[in-house]
Amino acid sequence: MTYILAIDQGTTSSRAIIFDADMRIKATAQKEFLQHFPQSGWVEHDPGDIWSSVVSTCRAAIEKAGITAGDVAAIGITNQRETTLVWDRKTGAPIHNAIVWQDRRTARFCEDLRRDGFAPEITYRTGLLADPYFSGTKVHYILNAVPGAQARAAAGELLFGTVDSYLIWHLTGGKVHATDATNAARTMLYDIRKGRWSTTICQRLGIPLSMLPDVRDCAADYGTTHPDLFGAPLPILGVAGDQQAATIGQACFAPGMLKSTYGTGCFALLNTGDTLVESRNRLLGTIAYQFDGKPTYALEGSIFVAGAVVQWLRDGLGIIGDAKETQPLAQAADPGQELYMVPAFTGLGAPYWDPGARGAIYGLTRNSGPAEFARAALESVGFQTRDLLEAMKNDWQASDANDVLRVDGGMSASDWSMQFLSDIIGAPVDRPHLLETTALGVAWLAGMKSGVYPDQAGFAARWALDRRFEPHMESATRDRRYAGWKDAVARTLSTR
Numbered sequence: 001m002t003y004i005l006a007i008d009q010g011t012t013s014s015r016a017i018i019f020d021a022d023m024r025i026k027a028t029a030q031k032e033f034l035q036h037f038p039q040s041g042w043v044e045h046d047p048g049d050i051w052s053s054v055v056s057t058c059r060a061a062i063e064k065a066g067i068t069a070g071d072v073a074a075i076g077i078t079n080q081r082e083t084t085l086v087w088d089r090k091t092g093a094p095i096h097n098a099i100v101w102q103d104r105r106t107a108r109f110c111e112d113l114r115r116d117g118f119a120p121e122i123t124y125r126t127g128l129l130a131d132p133y134f135s136g137t138k139v140h141y142i143l144n145a146v147p148g149a150q151a152r153a154a155a156g157e158l159l160f161g162t163v164d165s166y167l168i169w170h171l172t173g174g175k176v177h178a179t180d181a182t183n184a185a186r187t188m189l190y191d192i193r194k195g196r197w198s199t200t201i202c203q204r205l206g207i208p209l210s211m212l213p214d215v216r217d218c219a220a221d222y223g224t225t226h227p228d229l230f231g232a233p234l235p236i237l238g239v240a241g242d243q244q245a246a247t248i249g250q251a252c253f254a255p256g257m258l259k260s261t262y263g264t265g266c267f268a269l270l271n272t273g274d275t276l277v278e279s280r281n282r283l284l285g286t287i288a289y290q291f292d293g294k295p296t297y298a299l300e301g302s303i304f305v306a307g308a309v310v311q312w313l314r315d316g317l318g319i320i321g322d323a324k325e326t327q328p329l330a331q332a333a334d335p336g337q338e339l340y341m342v343p344a345f346t347g348l349g350a351p352y353w354d355p356g357a358r359g360a361i362y363g364l365t366r367n368s369g370p371a372e373f374a375r376a377a378l379e380s381v382g383f384q385t386r387d388l389l390e391a392m393k394n395d396w397q398a399s400d401a402n403d404v405l406r407v408d409g410g411m412s413a414s415d416w417s418m419q420f421l422s423d424i425i426g427a428p429v430d431r432p433h434l435l436e437t438t439a440l441g442v443a444w445l446a447g448m449k450s451g452v453y454p455d456q457a458g459f460a461a462r463w464a465l466d467r468r469f470e471p472h473m474e475s476a477t478r479d480r481r482y483a484g485w486k487d488a489v490a491r492t493l494s495t496r
Helices: 047-064 107-115 119-126 135-145 149-154 163-171 199-205 242-249 307-317 323-331 370-395 415-425 437-450 456-461 475-492
Strands: 003-009 013-019 025-032 072-079 084-088 158-162 178-180 214-216 236-241 258-262 266-273 284-291 294-303 340-342 360-362 405-408 429-432 465-469
Touching (some): 135 199, 266 284, 294 370, 307 370, 370 475, 405 415
Antiparallel strands (some): 003 013, 084 158, 284 294, 429 465
């Protein structure tokens, strides 16, 4: 039993990765699933698609690795955070589609919370903002939108969970309803200071405490899978939200260490140790990970659209057929044209938090074409990252702050994008040898808990650099380009 199965349930696909005893990837399976857009700004998933894609990819990965379930020591689960599900306690049947983290339908309710003066209470207890991004207002919506749901919830018939909880419940045959501290911290319902669900917030949002999962450490016993699923019962021993899992996978265990993950969105986390920083720049206070009941905190900046902007070039505009075409297009762009693309397709995240903003492109000329669009799309990710890092520097001025940014996620494989990122932030960017840091993070949690993998110090010592990108852009050019970006954002904000 020397293999670890990592489940990486993401926004657009589910993946299963088998890691061997040396934390090397043995096999991978992936399955995309449909995105549902009932209205502008609304994003949903079919819970059945999430569940079936996870089971099928786990089975496929085990088969590809040439092993059996009996060779697997443990399972680790990482997941798209904030995505919200409500299901029947007895049958497991969902009462509504999963409402995805990108969804903005609760913006008006969030405005009501702010107008009523309740937002400071939310921020103080949870580290978060009163924003549609988080799970709490999504649960409130489901309970009020589905006939009879509020009464059923009050009667204890319904359960709420983020994707990890939903998977754990189904994997264990309904025996375990649990989540980890990092996912709980993203619900807008969890008091990260006291380490428990906030009765005050739950009452204000009309969410019975009986719906909520048990909150555990990232490395903990989450039950065992039903033996019929994979051929043998497998212990679930590690759970973390995707961005916290990447933080762990990047071995950002010391205060001041910083990572940024480039997937559908972009998420930067700065380890602040045992200090919960109250941001003055609209960043989020959150839990980076929790071991032995003790949370380690982080500052987080969230960008809603990173890799998704490349998907838009492919699926929305049709100017590329594959994401790999973006880099050569960007390299071929006319250097005399400086387009700014603000990809606010579902609003803007940190540090603006403007759900009403919508995407825009500035600087178009008759000569602007696919190459200039591709470059502007990739550059938008670098500009947004600098927004986050500028805010973090203002919030975290400790002497142990680290200027090096560790990167991972699909877009980090693009040398052009990472070089521009280093240029525009004016700091080194380190790309690790293994880019699958999210899956690696939960694989290590499960492997460490099961005794297959080393402890925290041993794991950190094995982090390996693939390439460091150093800034080459002149400071005057950097400042001018960033000023142009700030102007483009200012023109895009709905609250300007």
